[in-house]
Amino acid sequence: MSTVISVENVSKLYRLGExxxxxxxxxxxxxxxxVRGKEDPYLKxxxxxxxxxTGGSDYVYALKDVxxxxxxxxxxxxxxxxxAGKSTLLKIxxxxxxxxxxxxxxxxxxxxxxxxxxxxxxxxSGRDNIYLNGAILGMRKHEIARKFxxxxxxxxxxxxxxxxxxxxxxxxxxxxAFAVAAHLESEILIVDEVLAVGDAEFQQKCLGKxxxxxxxxxxxLFVSHNMGAVLQLTTSGIVLADGRLAFSGSAEDAVDYYxxxxxxxxxxxxxxxxxxxxxxxxxxxxxxxxxxxxSPIFAHGETIVFSAKLRAQTNVNPCRLSLTVFKSDxxxxxxxxxxxxxxxxxxxxxxxEVRMKxxxxxxxxxxxxxxxxxxxxxDGNVDFDVVMDVLNFEVQAPMSSENTSSSWSHxxxxxxxxxIETIPHS
Amino acid sequence: MPSxxxxxxxxxxxxxxxxxxxxxxxxxxxxxxxxxxxxxxxWNYRDLLWxxxxxxxxxxxxxxxxxxxxxxxxxxLTTLVFTIIFSSVAKMSTDxxxxxxxxxxxxxxxxxxxxxxxKTSNTFVQNASIFGKVYFPRLIxxxxxxxxxxxxxxxxxxxxxxxxxxxxxxGTDINPHWGLIxxxxxxxxxxxxxxxxxAGIIVSSLTTKYRDFTFLxxxxxQLMMYATPxxxxxxxxxxxxxxxxxxxxxxxxxxAFRAVFLGGPIPWSSLGISTAMTAxxxxxxxIIFNKVEKSFMDTV
Numbered sequence: 001m002s003t004v005i006s007v008e009n010v011s012k013l014y015r016l017g018e019x020x021x022x023x024x025x026x027x028x029x030x031x032x033x034x035v036r037g038k039e040d041p042y043l044k045x046x047x048x049x050x051x052x053x054t055g056g057s058d059y060v061y062a063l064k065d066v067x068x069x070x071x072x073x074x075x076x077x078x079x080x081x082x083x084a085g086k087s088t089l090l091k092i093x094x095x096x097x098x099x100x101x102x103x104x105x106x107x108x109x110x111x112x113x114x115x116x117x118x119x120x121x122x123x124x125s126g127r128d129n130i131y132l133n134g135a136i137l138g139m140r141k142h143e144i145a146r147k148f149x150x151x152x153x154x155x156x157x158x159x160x161x162x163x164x165x166x167x168x169x170x171x172x173x174x175x176x177a178f179a180v181a182a183h184l185e186s187e188i189l190i191v192d193e194v195l196a197v198g199d200a201e202f203q204q205k206c207l208g209k210x211x212x213x214x215x216x217x218x219x220x221l222f223v224s225h226n227m228g229a230v231l232q233l234t235t236s237g238i239v240l241a242d243g244r245l246a247f248s249g250s251a252e253d254a255v256d257y258y259x260x261x262x263x264x265x266x267x268x269x270x271x272x273x274x275x276x277x278x279x280x281x282x283x284x285x286x287x288x289x290x291x292x293x294x295s296p297i298f299a300h301g302e303t304i305v306f307s308a309k310l311r312a313q314t315n316v317n318p319c320r321l322s323l324t325v326f327k328s329d330x331x332x333x334x335x336x337x338x339x340x341x342x343x344x345x346x347x348x349x350x351x352x353e354v355r356m357k358x359x360x361x362x363x364x365x366x367x368x369x370x371x372x373x374x375x376x377x378x379d380g381n382v383d384f385d386v387v388m389d390v391l392n393f394e395v396q397a398p399m400s401s402e403n404t405s406s407s408w409s410h411x412x413x414x415x416x417x418x419x420i421e422t423i424p425h426s
Numbered sequence: 427m428p429s430x431x432x433x434x435x436x437x438x439x440x441x442x443x444x445x446x447x448x449x450x451x452x453x454x455x456x457x458x459x460x461x462x463x464x465x466x467x468x469w470n471y472r473d474l475l476w477x478x479x480x481x482x483x484x485x486x487x488x489x490x491x492x493x494x495x496x497x498x499x500x501x502x503l504t505t506l507v508f509t510i511i512f513s514s515v516a517k518m519s520t521d522x523x524x525x526x527x528x529x530x531x532x533x534x535x536x537x538x539x540x541x542x543x544x545k546t547s548n549t550f551v552q553n554a555s556i557f558g559k560v561y562f563p564r565l566i567x568x569x570x571x572x573x574x575x576x577x578x579x580x581x582x583x584x585x586x587x588x589x590x591x592x593x594x595x596x597g598t599d600i601n602p603h604w605g606l607i608x609x610x611x612x613x614x615x616x617x618x619x620x621x622x623x624x625a626g627i628i629v630s631s632l633t634t635k636y637r638d639f640t641f642l643x644x645x646x647x648q649l650m651m652y653a654t655p656x657x658x659x660x661x662x663x664x665x666x667x668x669x670x671x672x673x674x675x676x677x678x679x680x681x682a683f684r685a686v687f688l689g690g691p692i693p694w695s696s697l698g699i700s701t702a703m704t705a706x707x708x709x710x711x712x713i714i715f716n717k718v719e720k721s722f723m724d725t726v
Contacts (some may be wrong), residue, residue: 006450014724091723095454095561098720104454115559123485132481135474136560164488 002107004188004219005070005093010102012063012088012243062088063099064243070188075210075220077234077251079227079258084240086223090114090192093221108187111137115192117177122166126157126176129165133180147183154209155179175202182209189213192223207233227255227329258328267291269390276386283384284312284319284344284372289391296393300363300416304356306391310372312344319344319374319384321354328365328392333414337376360416362408367392458720460713468563478570483577497581501537505529512657521659523600523688524593530586531684532656538579539618539676540647545571546626547643550634550722557723564719565712568627572619579615590687601689610686614679617697617704621675624708631711631718655680660693672696675703 063085070076080086091097093104094112119136120129130151134144144151152158155176157168165173181189191210210233214220224230230237230251237254239247247257268290287309298304308321319342324335336356344350368391375381397408408416505526512518513525520528546568550557553567593600603610633639651657654676663671671677678693678700685692 091558092454095720096558097723099454099456101456103456105450106452106454107450108452110452110561112560118559119556121481121485123488124481128481128484132474132477135471135477136556136562138471138562141473141477 002072003069004072004107005221006105007066007068007093008103008105010063010066010089010092010099010104011061012085012092012097013100014060014062014088061243063092063240065102066240066243066245067102068238068245068248070219070221072219073214073217074236075214075222075234077230077237077254078221078223078240079225079230079237079254080240080246085243086240087114087192088243089240090190090221090223094190106188109138109185110188110190111181111184111186112190113137113178113181113192114190116174116181120165120173120177123164125164126152126161126168129176130180133177134184137181137184138186139184143185151179151183154182154205171202178202178206182206182213186218188219188221190221193225203229225329227258231255267296269387271387271390274387277388278383278386280373280382280384280386283314283316284310285385286370286372286387287311287349289370289387291391291393296391298393298395300361300395300397301358304359304393305353307351307353308370308372309349309351310342310344311349312346315346316374316384317344318342319372320376321352322371322373322376322381322383323354323356324369325359325361326367326369327414328367331414333361333366335377337381340374342372360418361395362412362414362416363395363397364414365392365394366414458716460717463712463716464563468565468569471562471566474562475566475570475573478566479574482570482574497578498585501530501533501582501585504533508533508657518658519662521661521688521690523684524598527586527589527593527600527688528659528684529657530589531687532680534579534582534586535614535618535680535683536651536654536656536676537582538575538615539622539679540651541575541578542572542619542622543626543629544643544647545575546623547629547633547639549627549630550718551630551637551640554723557719565627565715568623568630568715571626572623576615576619586687600687602687603685603689603692606686606692610682610692614683614686617679617701618676620708621679621700621704624704624711627711627715628707631714631722634718634722650674650676659684672699675700675707 066085066089068076078086078089088097090112091114092099094110094114096112096114117129117133119133121132124132130148131141131144134151135141152161155172155178157172157176157179160168160172165176168176189210207229210220210222214235220233222230222234234251236249237247237251238245239254239258247254249257268288270288272285272287289306289308291306318340320338320340321342322335322337325333327333338354342350342352367389369386369388370390371383371386373381373383373385508529509525512529513520523531549564549568549571553564557564590600590602629639629643653671653674655663655671660668660671660677660681678696681693682697684690
């Protein structure tokens with residue numbers, strides 16, 4: 001199989017903050033360095049892209065030295081957390097913006113589907129918009145005319161084809177838009193999370209269509225947060241983390257890697273200066289969280305233990321910890337409020353051990369959000385401090401009874417309920 | 427691969443075609459040579475140009491009662507105001523032509539140029555959302571604006587022709603260069619389109635970073651009209667100041683347009699200079715535009 005896309009050491013530098021403030025002076029400075037034959041002064045100070053830490057530099061690498069290849073007929077999944085550089089990569093590949101350094105070579109036309117229905121005009125009829133959108137995506141008029149009937153049939157909008165699209169329901173709009181894109185004749189198709197829209201039936205139809213496209217020897221680059229869709233569609237995958245290529249391999253391995261490693265990992269989470277999504281009174285602040293032992297892997301049914309380091313700024317006595325467990329794809333699994341039993345005085349630092357007993361978590365990858373506060377869901381509660389995206393851990397099938405838990409399917413959810421009572425009547 | 431919908435593509439790329447084997451059809455690099463204008467790319471997207479023109483035309487008149495009639499009303503009122511203020515009140519020279527016809531012959535081509543310039547100068551900022559999602563040669567957008575503005579010009583031109591016919595019938599002393607009309611009219615339109623496009627894309631490239639130019643262009647175009655012989659004939663300017671007006675590349679086309687239809691000497695030499703300036707401006711414009719289009723999404 002020949003290589004259709006070759007990405008070599010691609011980096012992208014972005015300037016943070018408000019554009020326009022001082023950019024003229026930076027431009028002049030950059031020009032002055034260039035005149036003297038020196039390197040761009042702002043390329044050096046770029047930092048890697050970690051959105052949670054606040055760095056000193058105004059310049060940040062959204063992508064840093066990313067290299068990979070796509071073979072003909074390959075469906076490549078690109079996965080990574082928000083801000084890992086996926087969109088930047090797609091934008092560079094679809095020529096919306098240029099890389100700062102590096103080079104990309106491709107064979108054949110690249111059609112990108114970063115958004116469904118780009119350039120749709122609400123006043124125009126469905127028919128006109130098919131032509132317009134097709135042309136924007138790079139089709140010639142006669143190509144669209146030849147495929148017109150197929151597009152309309154695929155979209156299922158024949159009845160409304162001469163109605164202005166502003167009268168369409170959002171579902172119809174999306175169907176029509178995807179139908180146009182699905183019938184592109186480009187050798188390389190770039191798809192970004194478009195399956196997030198549309199109903200389940202249409203999503204399956206889209207996945208089927210994309211599989212067809214790949215079957216015809218065309219290549220697809222597919223970005224999604226939906227690991228199910230990635231596994232269903234892709235043949236290989238790459239994982240981006242903080243703008244760097246963290247992993248490259250088969251689709252299954254990539255998803256596994258992403259689920260287990262591609263989070264701020266380690267056993268100790270120093271969160272004192274981590275950016276909070278929500279800022280409470282911080283009367284008591286979470287300083288750090290950690291798993292004891294060597295690895296955050298627990299057998300199903302095993303008590304999950306972690307410890308928290310807290311510091312009080314005023315006298316709040318007593319307070320409690322609460323936590324929410326999330327699946328690796330970000331779905332919340334459940335929450336729990338602890339007892340108000342932490343005696344903590346002003347300016348005191350205190351360690352607490354948290355034991356999660358009998359959590360019926362199915363085998364898989366999880367992480368937590370931890371809060372310190374008072375009260376609970378029954379009596380009303382107030383949180384002093386909340387940290388998200390911490391304490392990644394894995395639950396494995398228990399060693400002893402492999403035959404039951406190891407065959408737990410992802411589709412069954414994340415909780416293994418205790419049992420059911422079945423009472424047969426004669 | 428299982429395929430529920432059978433192969434819909436009658437022309438799948440053949441895996442072992444030699445073209446695919448050994449040459450890259452596309453290279454994305456941080457920098458390209460400034461002379462690489464990728465005009466072939468623009469040609470490949472010519473259908474899109476036409477569809478944009480159609481879109482602009484259809485969408486503008488949707489839900490208006492008078493539709494294209496609006497294009498009549500605006501120049502008619504402007505000309506009326508000019509006639510009253512500049513001719514009747516200020517008693518400014520119209521080179522012996524009927525005032526109404528003189529002003530129409532000035533404002534019709536000027537409006538075309540001004541609309542081209544103002545609209546194209548917005549290209550990047552106005553289309554940021556679509557440019558941010560998909561690639562096509564960005565030059566298609568200003569080109570489509572210049573093309574669809576021709577429709578507006580055509581309507582105003584008809585109005586002008588109507589007045590011209592009226593004055594000819596009532597026996598006013600007008601001597602159009604009949605033989606030159608067919609050649610010079612499209613040539614002048616092309617010249618003004620190129621000038622509006624060239625200046626417009628330069629401004630639009632600058633506005634991506636420094637929004638100040640948006641404000642500049644709004645009243646700059648208005649001021650520029652007074653530095654162009656739209657409401658006064660070139661002959662009314664003292665000989666020694668005339669070069670200033672002639673430095674303005676729009677002066678020659680306006681003067682020539684008026685001369686072709688109303689009679690008088692055609693300023694061939696200034697037309698030549700204006701054409702050269704336009705060509706230079708357009709070239710510089712396309713070069714800047716091409717440089718900006720590749721990364722303007724980061725700054726817009």
